Amino acid sequence: xxxxxxxxxxxxxxxxxxxxxxxxxxxxxxxxxxxxxxxxxxxxxxxxxxxxxxxxxxxxxxxxxxxxxxxxxxxxxxxxxxxxxxxxxxxxxxxxxxxxxxxxxxxxxxxxxxxxx
Amino acid sequence: xxxxxxxxxxxxxxxxxxxxxxxxxxxxxxxxxxxxxxxxxxxxxxxxxxxxxxxxxxxxxxxxxxxxxxxxxxxxxxxxxxxxxxxxxxxxxxxxxxxxxxxxxxxxxxxxxxxxxxxxxxxxxxxxxxxxxxxxxxxxxxxxxxxxxxxxxxxxxxxxxxxxxxxxxxxxxxxxxxxxxxxxxxxxxxxxxxxxxxxxxxxxxxxxxxxxxxxxxxxxxxxxxxxxxxxxxxxxxxxxxxxxxxxxxxxxxxxxxxxxxxxxxxxxxxxxxxxxxxxxxxxxxxxxxxxxxxxxxxxxxxxxxxxxxxxxxxxxxxxxxxxxxxxxxxxxxxxxxxxxxxxxxxxxxxxxxxxxxxxxxxxxxxxxxxxxxxxxxxxxxxxxxxxxxxxxxxxxxxxxxxxxxxxxxxxxxxxxxxxxxxxxxxxxxxxxxxxxxxxxxxxxxxxxxxxxxxxxxxxxxxxxxxxxxxxxxxxxxxxxxxxxxxxxxxxxxxxxxxxxxxxxxxxxxxxxxxxxxxxxxxxxxxxxxxxxxxxxxxxxxxxxxxxxxxxxxxxxx
Numbered sequence: 001x002x003x004x005x006x007x008x009x010x011x012x013x014x015x016x017x018x019x020x021x022x023x024x025x026x027x028x029x030x031x032x033x034x035x036x037x038x039x040x041x042x043x044x045x046x047x048x049x050x051x052x053x054x055x056x057x058x059x060x061x062x063x064x065x066x067x068x069x070x071x072x073x074x075x076x077x078x079x080x081x082x083x084x085x086x087x088x089x090x091x092x093x094x095x096x097x098x099x100x101x102x103x104x105x106x107x108x109x110x111x112x113x114x115x116x117x
Numbered sequence: 118x119x120x121x122x123x124x125x126x127x128x129x130x131x132x133x134x135x136x137x138x139x140x141x142x143x144x145x146x147x148x149x150x151x152x153x154x155x156x157x158x159x160x161x162x163x164x165x166x167x168x169x170x171x172x173x174x175x176x177x178x179x180x181x182x183x184x185x186x187x188x189x190x191x192x193x194x195x196x197x198x199x200x201x202x203x204x205x206x207x208x209x210x211x212x213x214x215x216x217x218x219x220x221x222x223x224x225x226x227x228x229x230x231x232x233x234x235x236x237x238x239x240x241x242x243x244x245x246x247x248x249x250x251x252x253x254x255x256x257x258x259x260x261x262x263x264x265x266x267x268x269x270x271x272x273x274x275x276x277x278x279x280x281x282x283x284x285x286x287x288x289x290x291x292x293x294x295x296x297x298x299x300x301x302x303x304x305x306x307x308x309x310x311x312x313x314x315x316x317x318x319x320x321x322x323x324x325x326x327x328x329x330x331x332x333x334x335x336x337x338x339x340x341x342x343x344x345x346x347x348x349x350x351x352x353x354x355x356x357x358x359x360x361x362x363x364x365x366x367x368x369x370x371x372x373x374x375x376x377x378x379x380x381x382x383x384x385x386x387x388x389x390x391x392x393x394x395x396x397x398x399x400x401x402x403x404x405x406x407x408x409x410x411x412x413x414x415x416x417x418x419x420x421x422x423x424x425x426x427x428x429x430x431x432x433x434x435x436x437x438x439x440x441x442x443x444x445x446x447x448x449x450x451x452x453x454x455x456x457x458x459x460x461x462x463x464x465x466x467x468x469x470x471x472x473x474x475x476x477x478x479x480x481x482x483x484x485x486x487x488x489x490x491x492x493x494x495x496x497x498x499x500x501x502x503x504x505x506x507x508x509x510x511x512x513x514x515x516x517x518x519x520x521x522x523x524x525x526x527x528x529x530x531x532x533x534x535x536x537x538x539x540x541x542x543x544x545x546x547x548x549x550x551x552x553x554x555x556x557x558x559x560x561x562x563x564x565x566x567x568x569x570x571x572x573x574x575x576x577x578x579x580x581x582x583x584x585x586x587x588x589x590x591x592x593x594x595x596x597x598x599x600x601x602x603x604x605x606x607x608x609x610x611x612x613x614x615x616x617x618x619x620x621x622x623x624x625x626x627x628x629x630x631x632x633x634x635x636x637x638x639x640x641x642x643x644x645x646x647x648x649x650x651x652x653x654x655x656x657x658x659x660x661x662x663x664x665x666x667x668x669x670x671x672x673x674x
Contacts, residue, residue, distance in 0.1 A: 024503050057502035057617070061549055064593045093551065093569035094589050 003027035004051075005034050013044045013109045017081075019051030024058020031059075035066045035077070043075040046108040050081025060089060067099060076100075078108040136187060138180075140166060142224040154182040158218055158226075159192075166226070172196045172219040180210070187230065189216060196220075279431040280311035281319075283398075283424055288315050290416050291367065293400035295320060299331065300371075300396035300428070307331060307397060326399065327366055334368035335394050341369040341417045369398040369417065371425040395432075398424050453509040463489035467559045470496060472668040473645045475618075477661035482508030482550070483616050484516050485668050488523040493558035495523050498570070498668050500616040501550040511548055515540075515591075519554065529554050529566040530599040533591055537568075537599070540592030549592035553614055557606060561672055565612075566601040571620055574613040574639050575604065581636040608674030613639050613648075618663035622652050630655050645669055 003020040016035065021027060038045060047063075049055075055063075070077045080102045082090070090096040102108040136151040149166065157164045159177040168177075174194035181188055187210045191198035196219035200208045210216075216226040284296040295314050299307040312320030327344075334342040344366045373393045398420065462470050472485045482501025487494065497519050501512045515536060522532040533552060540549065553573060555565035565573060569590030575582040586602040606612070615635065622630040630652055638651040645667050652665060 057500070057549075057551075061502050061593070064549075068594065091585075092571060092587065094587050095569070095593075098589065098594065 001026055001030065003030055005030065007034070007038065009042075010105075011109055011113070013046055013112050014038055014042045015046050015048060015105060015109075017048040017051060021053055022049075022055040022059030022062065024056055024061075028059050028062040032062050032066055035070070039070055039073060039075050044112045045070070045075065045077045046102075046105060046112075047077055047079050048081040048105055049079060049086060050083070052081075052083065052086065055086055055089065060093065060095070064095065064098070076112070078102060078111060080105050080108045137229040138166070139227040139229065140224070141227070142168070151180065151187065154180070154187075156180040168218060168220070168224055170220045170224065174219060177218045183209075186210070187228065194219060277311060279427055281313060283427055284311055284313040285317060287398060287400060287420055287424070288313065290420065291400055293365075293367065294402045296398070296400040297326060298371075298396060298398055298428075301394065307335065310396065327401070330366050330368055331397055331399055334370050334397055334399075337370070339370075340421045341367060341414075343367050343417075364402050366399070366401040367417065369421045369424065370394050371396040371398060371421075371428055373425065373429060395425065395428055447505070449506060449509075453506075453513050456513075460486055462487050463494060465489055465494045465559075467561075467673055468494050468557050469671045469673060470494065470668070471645055471671075472496075472666070473649065475649060475661065475665040477618070477664055482512040483618065483664040483666045484512045485614075485666055486516055486520060488520060490524060490526055492526055493556045493562075494670075495554060495556040496614070496668055496670055497523070497552070497554050498614045498616065498666060499550050499552040500570070500618075500664075500666075502548055507548065511550070515550055515552070519552075523554075529556065529564060529601045533566055533568050533588070533599045534597075537589075537591040537597055538595065541595035549590045551590045551617075555612060555614065555670065557612070557670060557672055561606040561608075561610075561674065563604045563606050563612065563672075564601050565604075566599055568599065571615055571617050574611075574615075574636060575606075576611040576613060576639055577607065578609075579640050581640045583632070583636070606672040608672060610672050611639075612670040612672075614668045614670075615648075616664065616666045618661065618665040619648070619652060619667060621663060622656050622661060622665065623659055624656050625659050 003018060003022060006017045006019075008015050008017075016038065018031065022031060035045065035047075067077050078100045081104075082101060087096075090099065090101070100108075100111070102111060138149040138151055138156075140147050140149055153165075156166070157176070157179055158166045158168065158173075159175050160167065160169060160171075160173045161175045164176075172195075174192070174196070176192045177194045178192055178198045179190045181190060188207060189198060189200060189205065189210060190207045191205065197204045198219075199205065199217040199221070200210070201215050202217075210228045210230070212228070212230055214228045216228060217224070218226075280298045284298060287293075288296045293315070295312070297312040297320065298310045300310040302308045309321070314320055330342065330344055371394065373395050460472060462472070470487055472487075474483060474485070482499075482503060484497075484499055486497040488497075489495075497516070499512065499515055499519075501508045501515065503511075518536050518539065519532060522535065527535075532554065536552070549569075551569040551571075553565060553567045553570040555563060555573065557563050565584075567573065567584075567587040569587065572583045572585055572587065575584065584602060584604065586600075588599045589597040591597075620629060620631055620635055624630075634651065634655060635648070638648050642648075648667050649665070
């Protein structure tokens with residue numbers, strides 16, 4: 001397993017920080033299961049990917065899958081901490097138009113606050 | 118144990134493990150499991166098949182197993198043994214052979230071998246059970262020997278059959294009424310793997326098994342746990358014991374046999390006791406029946422030891438089988454991939470097309486295709502996420518869908534939209550594909566639709582253009598929309614399409630080959646070989662982690 005996932009709550013928003021590689025297989029499964037568990041009790045998740053060194057096509061599929069199922073369940077997942085490589089990947093795949101991406105964790109949390117207000 | 122089991126109609130007979138004899142006498146018909154060898158036929162009451170008719174000799178014939186086949190041998194009977202109407206001294210039996218012993222037509226036997234080829238371990242066990250083994254050998258030691266032999270035969274489904282045989286042997290040794298083997302499932306819980314009663318009938322998990330005792334045994338460090346309910350008052354409250362009059366329960370945890378490690382400074386640690394529990398062997402008897410507490414501890418210890426190594430060995434056999442199947446699956450995926458990559462490139466006067474794929478060790482989901490229609494020459498390059506059989510199958514489906522729609526001359530954006538609808542509708546997990554479809558017309562007009570794929574390279578006079586126009590991959594989001602882009606090619610212009618296996622080829626330092634290097638080599642050279650050798654040079658000895666596919670379209674005008 002090359003992925004470490006940490007979870008904490010800030011201002012009522014669940015922050016999920018990933019460290020390592022998000023790959024097709026056990027890493028992607030771990031991420032999916034973690035988010036699925038969290039989505040049972042929270043509707044606001046910020047996924048901080050600043051510690052992610054690599055994401056492969058399977059990992060990207062997982063991200064989109066989690067994002068879609070969160071949306072259809074009335075919850076929202078915002079992304080932050082995207083490295084250059086991940087930005088490139090999202091650009092090439094045009095998924096940058098699908099995800100809500102923020103430069104910092106604070107901005108992502110603030111976006112939730114605005115949405116709630 | 119040596120008596121045949123007599124059951125109802127054939128369809129219900131046995132487990133399919135043994136060959137079956139269907140004995141027909143007048144209006145009666147019964148099936149007999151041919152579960153040992155030699156199997157005797159005659160008028161004497163100690164025969165395995167007794168036919169009470171004066172024309173049948175007392176010791177009439179034997180059915181023996183030889184080299185995986187069964188053979189009938191006449192024992193100098195007075196009125197003879199017949200196979201399909203022909204008198205024989207000795208004959209190898211085949212499916213549906215009709216055997217008659219002295220009496221003709223009144224009584225006969227039909228032989229049904231177990232499923233065409235006998236590759237079951239139990240069948241094998243039954244066949245070699247006639248072999249003489251030193252009488253000093255315990256039943257369980259015999260089993261271990263058989264298992265070793267069965268393993269060499271590369272049999273399938275070994276574990277189940279070993280468990281049943283193990284239970285029969287244990288019931289025989291302990292003289293208990295019922296026996297069960299539980300194995301630890303992936304979730305750590307004990308699940309029933311096999312159950313037998315002393316009559317050799319299969320048993321299912323039911324409420325009459327004391328699961329609390331089973332749990333106690335699992336947690337305890339003892340080699341076995343004997344519970345005599347008549348002497349333990351604290352057990353009185355346990356449901357199954359009260360409800361079903363359980364008298365004695367013996368529970369033997371099956372612990373993974375440990376390789377003897379060198380003892381550390383602390384001396385003999387209770388290593389064996391802490392060994393991982395793989396399951397439990399459980400036997401019991403009711404009040405009304407016999408008392409099991411007289412069973413010798415030596416026997417139980419022997420069972421505990423041998424049963425665990427049997428189960429472990431059987432598991433190893435299964436693991437080998439699973440590994441073999443995995444290899445087969447990979448071979449299937451590889452053949453799918455091979456077919457996908459076998460592209461007949463259409464000959465057109467205005468363009469030349471070349472494609473090449475370099476597969477990494479694992480099977481990926483890359484494919485390319487080319488179709489020539491009145492609209493022009495179309496090239497497709499796709500990369501399905503993930504690897505292995507599922508990726509290869511999805512790639513194959515995708516290729517078929519795109520091919521048929523191209524030949525139906527559907528507009529490119531509509532083709533990918535249809536494919537996207539299909540994939541998202543079918544909810545194919547989180548699998549998706551990046552696809553690029555490009556069509557060149559004879560007048561040089563290029564139309565392409567890029568779905569999340571590495572941007573194409575347009576090489577015009579050693580200058581490389583990377584059009585960034587693109588759409589979402591197919592299969593991710595149901596409501597995605599797709600648009601195509603256009604470009605005018607001039608004679609000598611080239612369109613180079615690659616999968617991300619090329620741009621993400623890594624060297625030992627973990628750097629990617631990336632777009633800059635790709636553009637540099639594409640700009641100065643015209644062959645696919647140059648691109649592949651540039652990737653190979655860059656990677657050094659680092660093996661590819663993803664398939665690399667490059668397709669090049671040259672517009673000649």
